[in-house]
Amino acid sequence: VKLFRDDPHALSGAYAVDAIDDVMERDRFERHLHRCQQCSSEVKGLTETATRLAYNVSRPPPVLMRDRVLVAVSQTRQLPPIVDKRTEDRPKRSRPWWRLWTGAPYVLAMASVVALIVILVGQASTDRQLDQANARIAALNSVLSASDSRAKTTTAADGTRATVVYSLHRHALVFTSHGLRPLPSGKVYQLWLIGKRIRSGGLLKEGPAENSRPVLAEGLLPGDVVGLTVEPAGGTKQPTMNPFIVIKLPA
Amino acid sequence: MDAHDMRPAGTGPGLPEGKDRDLDRLLSLVARGDEEAFATVYDRLAGPVYGLIRRVLRNPAQSEEVAQEVLLDVWRTASRFDPDRGSAATWVMTIAHRRAVDRVRSATAAAEREQRTAQPYATVDDVAETVEASLEKERVRRCLAGLTELQRESITLAYYGGYSYREVSALLGSTLGTIKTRIRDGLIRMRDCMGVSW
Numbered sequence: 001v002k003l004f005r006d007d008p009h010a011l012s013g014a015y016a017v018d019a020i021d022d023v024m025e026r027d028r029f030e031r032h033l034h035r036c037q038q039c040s041s042e043v044k045g046l047t048e049t050a051t052r053l054a055y056n057v058s059r060p061p062p063v064l065m066r067d068r069v070l071v072a073v074s075q076t077r078q079l080p081p082i083v084d085k086r087t088e089d090r091p092k093r094s095r096p097w098w099r100l101w102t103g104a105p106y107v108l109a110m111a112s113v114v115a116l117i118v119i120l121v122g123q124a125s126t127d128r129q130l131d132q133a134n135a136r137i138a139a140l141n142s143v144l145s146a147s148d149s150r151a152k153t154t155t156a157a158d159g160t161r162a163t164v165v166y167s168l169h170r171h172a173l174v175f176t177s178h179g180l181r182p183l184p185s186g187k188v189y190q191l192w193l194i195g196k197r198i199r200s201g202g203l204l205k206e207g208p209a210e211n212s213r214p215v216l217a218e219g220l221l222p223g224d225v226v227g228l229t230v231e232p233a234g235g236t237k238q239p240t241m242n243p244f245i246v247i248k249l250p251a
Numbered sequence: 252m253d254a255h256d257m258r259p260a261g262t263g264p265g266l267p268e269g270k271d272r273d274l275d276r277l278l279s280l281v282a283r284g285d286e287e288a289f290a291t292v293y294d295r296l297a298g299p300v301y302g303l304i305r306r307v308l309r310n311p312a313q314s315e316e317v318a319q320e321v322l323l324d325v326w327r328t329a330s331r332f333d334p335d336r337g338s339a340a341t342w343v344m345t346i347a348h349r350r351a352v353d354r355v356r357s358a359t360a361a362a363e364r365e366q367r368t369a370q371p372y373a374t375v376d377d378v379a380e381t382v383e384a385s386l387e388k389e390r391v392r393r394c395l396a397g398l399t400e401l402q403r404e405s406i407t408l409a410y411y412g413g414y415s416y417r418e419v420s421a422l423l424g425s426t427l428g429t430i431k432t433r434i435r436d437g438l439i440r441m442r443d444c445m446g447v448s449w
Contacts, residue, residue, distance in 0.1 A: 010428070013435030014416040017406065018352045021415035044337050046435070047345060049442040053410050054303040054344040056391040061301035062315050066293060069319055073289055073326045081282070081330035155357065159313070178316055210312055 008032045012039055016046035139216050146170045152247050162245045164226050171220045175201065175228075177212045177245070183230060190235045191215055192243060194225040201226065203235050223251035274339040275332075282329035289326055296340065297322060300347045307351040307413040317354055321347045348410070355413040394444035402437030405430050 011020065011029045020026045033040045143149060146167035153163045160180050166173035175191055183189065189212070191201030201217030217226075227243025274295060280288035300321055305314040325343055332342050395403055401423065408419045420430040441447075 010431045010435055013406075013438045014409065014431055016438060017410040017434065018349050019409040019414065019416040019419065019434065021356055021417065042439075045442050045447055046438045047337060048341050048447045049438050049445065050348070050410055051338070051341040051344045052387075052391055052441070052445055052447065053406075054348065055299045055340075056388050057302045057306045057411065058298040059302035059305060061297045061318060062311075065301070065315055065319060066297065069293060069297075069322045070286070070290060072319070072323050074286060076323060076327060078282070078284060078326065079328050079330055159310070161316075179312060 009036075009039055009042075012042050013046055016043055017050050136216070140174050140214055143167050143170050143172045143174050143216065152249065154245065154247050156245050160245065162228065162247065164247050164249070166220060166249055168220065168222055172216060172218045173201075173220050173226065173249075175204075175212075175215045175217060175226065177204070177228075179210045180204070180212055182206070186233050187230055188233050188235060190229055190231040190239070191217055192227040192229065192239055193217060193220060194227050194243075195221050195223060198238055200235060200237070204228075220249075222249070224249050272334075275334045278325075278329050278332050278339045278342075281326060282332065289329075292325065292339075292343075293322060296325075296343050299340075299344060303344065303347050304351045306411050307348070308354060313354065314351075317350050318347070321350050324350075352413045356415075390445060394441050397444055398437050398440055399433075401425065401429075402433045402440070405433040406437045406441070409434055 008029060011025075014020050015026070015029055020029065033043060144165055146169055148169050149165055149167040151163060151165045153161065155161050158179075158181070160177055162175065162177040164173050164175050180189060189204035191204065193199045193201050199219055202215045204212045204215055206212060226245075226247040226249065227239070228245040229239045229241050229243050231240060274292065277288045277292050277295075281292055297318070301314060301318040304317050304321070305311065308314045308317065321343070324346060332339060336342075337345075395406075398406070404423060405416075405419050408414045408422060409416060412419075414422065416430050416434060417427060419434075420427050423430065425433075
């Protein structure tokens with residue numbers, strides 16, 4: 001048995017309420033959980049207890065959230081179950097469910113982009129709008145579904161959250177944001193691809209709630225930095241200020 | 252009423268009565284792509300999911316965004332739910348809490364953290380509570396009241412506040428060892444007080 005400086009069992013409570021922020025400490029405790037039947041059953045009970053605390057602060061969600069989620073669900077593919085067919089080559093057991101969350105911010109970012117697109121389709125009212133929306137979505141999808149697509153998310157100091165899903169094969173990216181402040185008339189948010197040259201990535205349009213409509217920017221090069229600035233209506237050829245949202249893409 | 256909605260009498264709207272096997276069954280339907288079953292799961296869990304995230308994050312817009320991500324994730328990953336490891340409600344609430352805490356802890360969220368204490372938050376929708384939910388809440392309140400002050404504060408700051416036990420220890424001026432222990436023995440006392448059977 002590996003020796004801990006402290007009694008590892010004492011961490012079961014903190015673990016059950018996600019109060020271990022040190023990744024190594026958490027990993028170590030999770031490894032311990034695999035070996036310690038008593039600990040994992042204690043964690044189970046304490047996690048169930050925490051669930052009661054969650055129900056205790058239940059409150060009605062925003063009314064529109066239901067439709068948004070249900071529409072997103074109708075257009076989101078589900079993950080297949082984890083099948084244990086490789087047990088012989090790989091003695092390690094599949095990841096327990098309480099560890100699933102450590103994965104894939106990428107998948108999440110994708111999900112929120114997909115959800116947003118779904119909302120936009122829902123809003124198109126006439127056939128023509130629908131055709132246009134569909135063409136847009138086809139273009140957006142070609143980036144989102146590219147085999148090499150990756151996502152990066154950043155949160156600006158003012159709380160604005162920006163997500164970029166990019167594909168270097170497609171030389172394109174999809175930019176979305178949440179929480180951007182509305183601009184006075186005569187001003188617009190403009191997206192930039194910043195490398196050896198600075199190219200405009202397009203203008204942002206307001207979307208539902210505080211979301212901006214997804215912008216498809218073409219001509220992406222490896223190592224580009226994605227930036228967002230405020231520019232005069234209609235946009236400019238070159239940015240007139242330093243970007244306040246910056247997402248650096250890998251070279 | 253929805254065909255999927257067959258929760259046993261006596262349990263409140265979506266309350267986790269011990270082993271809420273009905274919700275487990277619904278999730279296995281969801282895993283097979285049953286959207287109707289998902290809608291029922293949504294109706295049972297969206298309140299607790301949103302409420303918990305809102306409690307941790309405070310900011311309504313952010314909370315809604317995270318709650319939507321969580322619920323969509325329940326749909327996407329339903330096949331990964333394993334009833335042997337815990338109840339469906341707990342599986343979902345674990346995802347919700349971790350996602351909220353993730354949001355709090357992400358390095359770039361430092362500024363948001365400053366803000367969230369200042370965020371005004373509406374209380375209008377607090378009113379809409381069902382009787383059963385109130386009874387359950389009363390029980391949780393009673394059990395919380397049975398803890399020592401340090402246990403209660405530690406658990407509340409960690410779970411509702413989204414603080415790590417290190418942060419809790421700094422906030423309460425107690426050693427790390429004490430806080431770890433208080434969170435654990437406090438939760439154990441809560442578990443026994445509420446008769447959680449796992």
